Amino acid sequence: MSGPKVVRVITREEIIAICQGHIAALVAAFEQWQRVGKRNEIVDAEDIRLAQSRISAMGDLLAMDKFAELQKQAPLEIAFLKADMETRIERAAEKTARDRNEGKRRLRAANSLAMALSEKGFAVPPALSNPGSCSQDELQAAVTQGFALLAPSSLPSEITDRQRELAAKLGEGEAHPTLADWLATQHPSAVEDPRLADLERRYEELRALDPERASKLSDRVEKVSSDRSSRRSLLIDSLALDIAAERRTATDEADALVKLRAMEAQLKNIQTPASASQLAKINNLLNGSSTVAELSNMIATATATLQTIIQERAEQDRRSAILAGLSELGYEVIEGMQTAWVENGRVVLKSNKRPGYGVEIGGNPNSGIQLRTVGFAASADPRDAIADISAETEFCGDFSVLQAKLAASGGELVVVKALGVGTTAVKRISAVPENEISDTNARGTAPTVRRS
Template identity: 35%
Template sequence: MSGPKVVRIVTREEILDICAGHLRRLEQAIARWEAQAQRLGQLSEQERAATHGRLQQLRQLIEADRLVDLQKQVPIEIEFLKDDLQQREQRAVQQVAQQRQLARRQRENAATLLGALQGKALSAEWLQQLQAIAEGQPVAAVESILAQGFAHLGAVAQEPGLSEAQQQLARRLQDDSAPQTLAQWRAAHEQKEPRLERIEQHIAQLLTLDDQASADPYLAALRLIDAETRAPQRNLLLDSLVLELAQATRDSQERRARLARLQALASEVASLCPAAAGAELSRAEQCSLANMAPVDELIARFSALIEAELQQRAALARRQAVLEGLAGLGYEVREGMATAWAKDGRVVLRKSATPGYGVEVGGNADNGRLQVRAVALSAQRDTRRDKDIETIWCGEFQRLQALLATQGDDLSIEKALAVGAVPLKEVLLDDAQQADREQAHQRT
């Protein structure tokens, strides 16, 4: 099949650009992983060193010319970092949730102790500390203060002058039949509310992964619920808050994903084509979880810039590779031909060994598909030579494939017609182009 051909070319430069893009995205993923894990207190120096060690090993794959391995392994590493960061975030959220649940239990226990010890002669300073715990104020040695209160419960039930209600409460808080530890007392009297646990989990996620402002409205709502004494109304408020917080955490996760996407794209644009997006890069730096308005617009803009830049680079590399390969086969390649090809969609090359004939290379190099064919440069010719020229071009095309392969480029045939299947295309060169060729021939 030696007639006109549709071919696809993938150059080594294009593959190297793809590998460089993989490494840029990995470096951005590592930077985000490192910054977030460090902020959450979930990163050790050994883990940091191991991650950068893996990055260095992947960089060395380029030097070892293992480009396919790099393209396979980098996405796996990026996905690993993403999953690992999610696990670290979940651990950090769980820690905050446990701290909030502990603080809630301590407040409830302090309030219970205050009720049980009401009217008992105790240290005013100690009672103030217990009151502060019940109100959620920061107090040192909370557990020690609660333990002291528990120690006083045994004497309360026997103390004269207490009301019947106080004596009943004291008896409920401490069973006289068997001494209890503070932990046993808590296990017997602390009531778990699944809805409150879910609420604290959602709030912890907002506080840990978003910001304080995103959690403030729900913290205020939770304080109102804690102050509500009517059970039906309290239940309705709890149900409503659970639903609102579930949606809020989903929205927060979506915003963080969009912001991370923008930051990754901005980093790539800054490496590839910063001059084309100076203003947009400045706007991207101003984006945050509190300022998401321009994010989607910038994501679309950066994605388009990256695609256009990579496409332009790949197209230029493809045109240059083909022209340099044809020059190596003896075809006349002049300066500016790659530009003319991009502008006109085709270029025609002559070869002194086959006067009156040449090769036309055309098509959109942006998508990697090209059309190549032998052409006649004059209508005044012996057409009986046309098949011979196509046969010669067949051998030259195979040599072109081999030559490009030695440079790491791949030129494959997608469609080809047989010799003589269609008449040889005639391409009449313009006068200026013809004069240039004649002068070059005379100099030769």
């Protein structure tokens, strides 16, 4: 049991607001995930449906008052979406870079075969003369034709048609070289630099995340790819640094946009002049081109605005929760007490169960509320220590019930500091006629306080 105490109140409304903030952040992360995924064609309808179902599950947790579980699961889901998109981008970039290199090798192989045919005096198939303008099937057919022309013939020129037919039958089932076979014979190290392949893969990752930033480097990537001079290694190193820097900026910008979108969603749920003003600023910024620094500054401003609004509402909710709870427990609460608490820093509630006693509530609800038993008596009246202890003990029991009520509704009443029953004398307030105690509180004028 305890006497005077300092408590911290967390209301159901506060916890719901926190959970709604988590859901808003998750929705913003999902929208970014979906936007990048669709643009690069690396998510399909089923992927999106599954992600949306997980967001719906967060809403179900909120509806079922599973606040702690939601606050644990939502950040994990946000982290998953970010990691999942990075993995998808890496896989897609690797495939794109691999296909690009395969295309280059195919062109080199076609050129080599065309030169070999030309040197032997054979007519070069059109697809080998200009391999970049034909399809894969056309190029494969041309390669097969070219190999057939270059293949040495062991049959004498004077053979008959019947002999050619027999030779063809004997050759049935033999493997014929394909474009893939030809490419496999081309030694990659002779024409490809692993560092260049890594550079192109990283460039593709940047292009998937931010096409506009990547476009500024596309010409340099092409020049480095075709460069065969001694400067190539230095050019690769320089470009790799620039790609990495652009990737960091693009990632920072994407993260900042997700945060700002989450702030925007939360502010839209709060109808106040401050939130409306902040939303207008956010809208202006998002509708134009913005830097990471500008986004960061707006996030800081929006966060401060949102926290101020939340704290103001929380202060009001905390006052209401305490007053409503004590009213249910038999303490007299009338209209205007919350205003009196704000103006005077404290209010006194008369106990309807124990005449001559009540409870004083004071302090800022956002930092700590002080609660203590008080007695109504003139300073000259003798103190009844036994009655004081009994009143403190009774209020201690009421306080435990108040804690349970707040917990049942999803809130919390935490004791920050408490003194034992009887440790200090019960605070005396000059006797006021019973019909004036509540009126005095309602008018915002606290009774005169005297310590005995």
